[in-house]
Amino acid sequence: MKRDSDAHVANAHGHTGDHSGGHVHRDDIGSKMGIWLFLFTELLLFGGMFILYAAYRFIYPDDFKSAALELDPVLGAVNTIVLLTSSLTVVLAIVALQKKNIKLCMTNLWITQFCGVIFLVNKYFEWTHKIHLGIYPKGPALEEMTQGQTVFFGLYYVMTGLHGLHVIVGMAFIGFIMYFIKKNYITYNNYQKLENSGLYWHLVDVIWIFLFPLFYLIH
Amino acid sequence: MSHLNLSNTEEHIEREAQHEEVHLEHAEHDTGFGTYILVWLGLVGLTAITVTLSGISLGSLTIITALLIATIKTLLVANYFMHVKFDTTIFKVFIGVCIIIFLTMIVLTFFDLTFRNPLI
Structure with a gap:
């Protein structure tokens, strides 16, 4: 609500010849629409893989169940909570900035970054454990698995790997935003960039919301 | 005469801006820190439910309940965290x-x- 009308007010000043109108060239709605269009391409990217998952699970229901026993639901649940918390702090950062509390805004964004690191560290331990067990291309454990189990782990590595890559990109995105807030390029009445980085981060969260039950909770 | 009109317009815009400011303050109250923390609690609760349910054998309903809970969580994230509700x-x-x-x-x-x- 606020972002739209702020831009509107800025425009109104510009048209009546107000001299403070240096910030007229701003289109917050257009900017938000741009990031949503990008999020749709992300949905189709991950969506394609979810369809692949659904099709193979339909073909190999038992192999998927037995292969999923190798994954640790506790670790998956912890990572889910970590990502949900990081999403909360992003949105709290926006409220804090609206209330002109830059310190609280930055604290929240630091917590987001910290959650991102925890998520990736968990993922690192998870993957190294799997590789240690011999579950990797041409690995001894994978060679002995059935075709359906091999497909399950292929999808597991590709989907959680691509998701992890998105977490890294999101952290970099938010890192730039934090720099801009520090430099006062993003302020309480001009924060669409923060909002956009938040939208990206929430999409990454939503993808994990689906990955978690589909890979960790099959019994 | 035209000068008067112009200043009137400016005054009008000023007033509109002030009105908007008041309105916005109200909008912020609707979705302050509290609402988001409640949504987060709901999301954590739903995660706990989906983990608990996975331990119970529901047969073919297992995947459907898991996807249903994930969809509810997504609706919460999209509507509140991504502000779609207010878009x-x-x-x-x-x-x-x-x-x-x-x-x-x-x-x-x-x-x-x-x-x-x-x-x-």
């Missing part, structure tokens, strides 16, 4: 169209899977 109609139409396209792809894939014989 203009065009965004809702956008998102709706994209989701319909995606669901169509899933349905068509399953038509193929169900009626293809043999599968592999």
